[in-house]
Amino acid sequence: MFNKRVKIKELLTWEPQDQQVTVMGWVRTFRNNQFIALNDGSTNNNLQVVVELGKFDDELLKRLTTSASINVSGKIVASLGKGQKIDLIANSLEILGDSDAEKYPIQLKNRPTLEYLREIAHLRFRTNTFGSVFRVRHSLAFAIHKFYNEKGFVYMHTPIVTASDAEGAGEMFRVTTLPFDGTPRNEDGTVNFKEDFFGRSSNLTVSGQLEGELGATAFGEIYTFGPTFRAENSNTARHLAEFWMIEPEMAFCDLEDNMNLAEEFIKYIIRYAMENNREDLEFLAQRLADEEKQLPQDKRSEMGLIEKLEFVMNNNFERITYTEAIDILIQSPAYKKKKFQYDVKWGIDMQSEHERYLVEKHFKKPVIVTNYPKDIKAFYMRQNDDGKTVAAMDILAPGIGEIVGGSQREERLDKLEERMKEMHIPAEELWWYLDTRRFGTVPHAGFGLGFERIVQFVTGMGNIRDVIAFPRTPKNCEF
Amino acid sequence: MFNKRVKIKELLTWEPQDQQVTVMGWVRTFRNNQFIALNDGSTNNNLQVVVELGKFDDELLKRLTTSASINVSGKIVASLGKGQKIDLIANSLEILGDSDAEKYPIQLKNRPTLEYLREIAHLRFRTNTFGSVFRVRHSLAFAIHKFYNEKGFVYMHTPIVTASDAEGAGEMFRVTTLPFDGTPRNEDGTVNFKEDFFGRSSNLTVSGQLEGELGATAFGEIYTFGPTFRAENSNTARHLAEFWMIEPEMAFCDLEDNMNLAEEFIKYIIRYAMENNREDLEFLAQRLADEEKQLPQDKRSEMGLIEKLEFVMNNNFERITYTEAIDILIQSPAYKKKKFQYDVKWGIDMQSEHERYLVEKHFKKPVIVTNYPKDIKAFYMRQNDDGKTVAAMDILAPGIGEIVGGSQREERLDKLEERMKEMHIPAEELWWYLDTRRFGTVPHAGFGLGFERIVQFVTGMGNIRDVIAFPRTPKNCEF
Numbered sequence: 021m022f023n024k025r026v027k028i029k030e031l032l033t034w035e036p037q038d039q040q041v042t043v044m045g046w047v048r049t050f051r052n053n054q055f056i057a058l059n060d061g062s063t064n065n066n067l068q069v070v071v072e073l074g075k076f077d078d079e080l081l082k083r084l085t086t087s088a089s090i091n092v093s094g095k096i097v098a099s100l101g102k103g104q105k106i107d108l109i110a111n112s113l114e115i116l117g118d119s120d121a122e123k124y125p126i127q128l129k130n131r132p133t134l135e136y137l138r139e140i141a142h143l144r145f146r147t148n149t150f151g152s153v154f155r156v157r158h159s160l161a162f163a164i165h166k167f168y169n170e171k172g173f174v175y176m177h178t179p180i181v182t183a184s185d186a187e188g189a190g191e192m193f194r195v196t197t198l199p200f201d202g203t204p205r206n207e208d209g210t211v212n213f214k215e216d217f218f219g220r221s222s223n224l225t226v227s228g229q230l231e232g233e234l235g236a237t238a239f240g241e242i243y244t245f246g247p248t249f250r251a252e253n254s255n256t257a258r259h260l261a262e263f264w265m266i267e268p269e270m271a272f273c274d275l276e277d278n279m280n281l282a283e284e285f286i287k288y289i290i291r292y293a294m295e296n297n298r299e300d301l302e303f304l305a306q307r308l309a310d311e312e313k314q315l316p317q318d319k320r321s322e323m324g325l326i327e328k329l330e331f332v333m334n335n336n337f338e339r340i341t342y343t344e345a346i347d348i349l350i351q352s353p354a355y356k357k358k359k360f361q362y363d364v365k366w367g368i369d370m371q372s373e374h375e376r377y378l379v380e381k382h383f384k385k386p387v388i389v390t391n392y393p394k395d396i397k398a399f400y401m402r403q404n405d406d407g408k409t410v411a412a413m414d415i416l417a418p419g420i421g422e423i424v425g426g427s428q429r430e431e432r433l434d435k436l437e438e439r440m441k442e443m444h445i446p447a448e449e450l451w452w453y454l455d456t457r458r459f460g461t462v463p464h465a466g467f468g469l470g471f472e473r474i475v476q477f478v479t480g481m482g483n484i485r486d487v488i489a490f491p492r493t494p495k496n497c498e499f
Numbered sequence: 500m501f502n503k504r505v506k507i508k509e510l511l512t513w514e515p516q517d518q519q520v521t522v523m524g525w526v527r528t529f530r531n532n533q534f535i536a537l538n539d540g541s542t543n544n545n546l547q548v549v550v551e552l553g554k555f556d557d558e559l560l561k562r563l564t565t566s567a568s569i570n571v572s573g574k575i576v577a578s579l580g581k582g583q584k585i586d587l588i589a590n591s592l593e594i595l596g597d598s599d600a601e602k603y604p605i606q607l608k609n610r611p612t613l614e615y616l617r618e619i620a621h622l623r624f625r626t627n628t629f630g631s632v633f634r635v636r637h638s639l640a641f642a643i644h645k646f647y648n649e650k651g652f653v654y655m656h657t658p659i660v661t662a663s664d665a666e667g668a669g670e671m672f673r674v675t676t677l678p679f680d681g682t683p684r685n686e687d688g689t690v691n692f693k694e695d696f697f698g699r700s701s702n703l704t705v706s707g708q709l710e711g712e713l714g715a716t717a718f719g720e721i722y723t724f725g726p727t728f729r730a731e732n733s734n735t736a737r738h739l740a741e742f743w744m745i746e747p748e749m750a751f752c753d754l755e756d757n758m759n760l761a762e763e764f765i766k767y768i769i770r771y772a773m774e775n776n777r778e779d780l781e782f783l784a785q786r787l788a789d790e791e792k793q794l795p796q797d798k799r800s801e802m803g804l805i806e807k808l809e810f811v812m813n814n815n816f817e818r819i820t821y822t823e824a825i826d827i828l829i830q831s832p833a834y835k836k837k838k839f840q841y842d843v844k845w846g847i848d849m850q851s852e853h854e855r856y857l858v859e860k861h862f863k864k865p866v867i868v869t870n871y872p873k874d875i876k877a878f879y880m881r882q883n884d885d886g887k888t889v890a891a892m893d894i895l896a897p898g899i900g901e902i903v904g905g906s907q908r909e910e911r912l913d914k915l916e917e918r919m920k921e922m923h924i925p926a927e928e929l930w931w932y933l934d935t936r937r938f939g940t941v942p943h944a945g946f947g948l949g950f951e952r953i954v955q956f957v958t959g960m961g962n963i964r965d966v967i968a969f970p971r972t973p974k975n976c977e978f
Binding site for chain 2: 157183
């Protein structure tokens with residue numbers, strides 16, 4: 021048994037009483053040939069290990085370079101230094117793994133940029149910024165499961181590989197075992213997908229919703245939390261080709277129930293992170309404040325990160341209809357001064373500039389927009405009585421834009437089939453989906469939350485590539 | 500707001516005191532024109548709704564067919580019937596969705612087989628068996644997150660699409676946006692993957708382990724829980740092309756720490772299900788007992804499902820080396836009577852029949868086998884001093900076979916590079932993996948648990964296709 025260490029996060033809560041302990045971790049710095057700042061990844065706070073003068077061999081001390089790993093035992097005493105309560109006075113010290121200071125790619129002196137760290141994503145977890153981001157990401161993921169579990173939702177693993185491409189949510193990746201050379205062909209020259217692994221053309225899922233509805237109409241309430249994919253050539257700070265999504269789906273629910281759940285859910289997981297990751301969030305708040313110091317005054321956030329999260333937890337989201345949103349935009353000074361790049365009128369798919377105006381300038385809080393024109397929304401959304409709109413809802417968040425997209429679903433078989441026909445969605449491929457409307461259909465609703473978007477919102481990171489371990493984007497599949 | 504219902508699972512815990520409630524769900528049966536067995540998916544236990552004679556229209560009552568959905572309000576009274584504590588006396592009753600009794604594909608009278616239900620996997624959640632299986636699956640998934648969260652492990656989402664095919668864990672699916680017609684080619688006629696979405700040949704992951712090690716060597720302890728893929732043409736009751744895997748990875752751990760964690764983990768999640776899904780497990784135990792009644796006596800399980808789970812929770816797993824396992828097999832009556840189909844000698848990759856003998860006949864409990872010959876194991880496993888074996892461990896479970904595969908990892912750069920060379924693993928593709936051994940390498944270990952295998956073990960389901968919502972297997976990608 022090798023693992024007899026105490027984690028530094030726990031150790032830092034102890035009262036110093038000469039306890040004998042073993043810790044293991046990576047050297048962050050070694051000052052004055054005497055003070056090791058030791059980190060084990062459990063927290064950004066380092067343990068100060070004191071190496072008494074003359075106690076250890078000089079050859080050993082020379083090897084205490086950044087990122088060298090050590091196994092150290094000794095006793096816990098009150099620290100004489102500032103900023104920490106305890107020190108560990110080393111009694112034994114073993115180097116587990118050296119780290120050549122010349123070659124180690126993260127030189128703290130140079131303040132490595134986020135862009136540079138993206139290229140060495142395999143090592144960036146060892147920095148304070150990414151340590152905090154990924155511990156917060158962990159907590160948000162756990163809070164999501166905790167929230168739905170407490171409510172009695174069933175966690176469903178909807179399929180990743182799917183033959184269904186009917187939803188039209190975006191461009192898809194093909195999944196295949198067919199060769200490009202000597203591809204099996206039909207007599208008419210088309211590819212013979214009967215020879216492919218699944219016996220038909222198959223893709224990576226863009227959403228688990230349709231399968232989620234199958235679960236909801238049996239278990240009542242389900243949620244998914246899994247990877248989804250878009251083969252879109254978008255090289256932006258907001259898009260990934262592979263990202264994680266949470267999709268709850270509830271039988272016996274309408275649009276209002278759906279909004280209530282989404283709002284409660286977002287507040288719950290933010291609160292969980294605030295309660296469980298306070299140190300990490302404070303570190304990230306400071307990082308963001310430092311980053312924004314380089315911006316002109318009018319580009320800086322009005323609130324600090326912690327303030328913003330508290331504000332979201334403690335205030336109701338604004339709820340407006342799409343029609344009201346368009347009215348607000350048309351009445352806005354920005355519109356009158358022709359500051360929008362894209363035109364505004366009823367029927368448009370709002371652009372990012374419009375959403376940001378509503379959220380960041382007009383309401384200054386998260387906004388739920390409902391009842392969008394049916395022509396800009398998916399076939400499965402419930403048609404309102406006005407004949408023009410559907411019971412959709414999007415949640416827009418400051419600094420991020422759309423964070424949730426949802427709707428009440430069309431539970432009426434005739435209306436659904438009619439809409440599918442209009443939109444050229446092949447009913448025969450979705451026979452199983454339509455069966456839920458044939459056998460005991462119920463009013464139901466659900467939404468999708470982009471996990472990386474909420475991690476961005478909570479951590480204040482500006483680029484989505486910095487909140488997922490190994491981002492997949494056009495021309496980038498490293499690690 | 501539509502959702503004012505009380506879930507039946509909760510309602511069934513109430514003391515009857517004439518409470519007014521609303522419930523919604525699907526009709527399971529309607530007896531004597533008077534008693535509705537109503538199910539809402541929260542539990543297999545139905546609520547008995549009493550429809551007093553003459554109170555509702557006959558036309559309405561005719562529509563109370565299996566799987567019709569209803570919204571019913573009334574009061575909770577003590578039941579006069581057997582097997583339930585309470586009844587709901589209906590005051591109002593609304594049909595939300597009809598279900599044509601002639602067309603509804605699940606006719607309970609005919610006792611639909613598991614094979615038949617697999618073909619209508621979109622509706623099988625509405626049966627007691629699959630209701631129980633997927634509620635247990637949910638609980639196991641939640642217990643996994645709870646276990647690692649409590650221990651301070653960081654949940655990592657390792658990438659699904661990967662360019663790395665170095666591990667050699669199995670056949671891979673290609674992920675591509677290149678067309679089969681007019682595929683871009685290099686001058687030498689090979690496919691030009693620079694034109695593919697990710698700028699290189701890419702696949703679906705077979706394991707998150709290598710990326711998990713990157714996390715463990717920064718955060719100390721991490722785990723993954725995500726989908727993994729094998730493009731293997733195995734049409735068995737034990738294999739899926741898409742399945743979920745949990746892969747913890749721990750810095751500062753050796754093989755013994757690894758075994759201790761795995762054993763504690765498995766016992767923890769079984770205990771969680773036993774405490775939170777007792778009714779579902781009892782139902783599944785009865786189902787299994789009924790199924791086994793059709794088998795000859797000597798093919799039946801020696802223990803019932805509940806008994807088996809209690810046994811696993813309360814007993815230590817057996818721990819033996821591979822060498823000891825081979826000795827046991829060679830000394831066995833089965834070997835002496837030539838009952839094994841495959842030969843046994845030191846160096847073989849044990850077959851299912853050998854593993855089953857050890858687990859089901861010899862030890863009659865889960866067995867951890869350690870220190871396998873290096874030639875049958877992966878390149879990253881730590882080489883033992885004997886020059887012949889590696890610090891691997893597999894956990895074998897009764898009725899399932901291998902449920903966990905893990906190892907201490909080779910943390911010594913020179914040994915790892917040497918082994919990669921011997922096994923023709925291209926070091927230049929794994930530069931990032933080798934970096935963890937260059938900069939502060941540490942003893943570390945981890946394992947993979949196949950999620951569907953443990954769900955099978957806990958639910959007693961014989962076919963892996965019956966424990967995942969929509970199984971992906973050769974020539975099958977429906978729903």
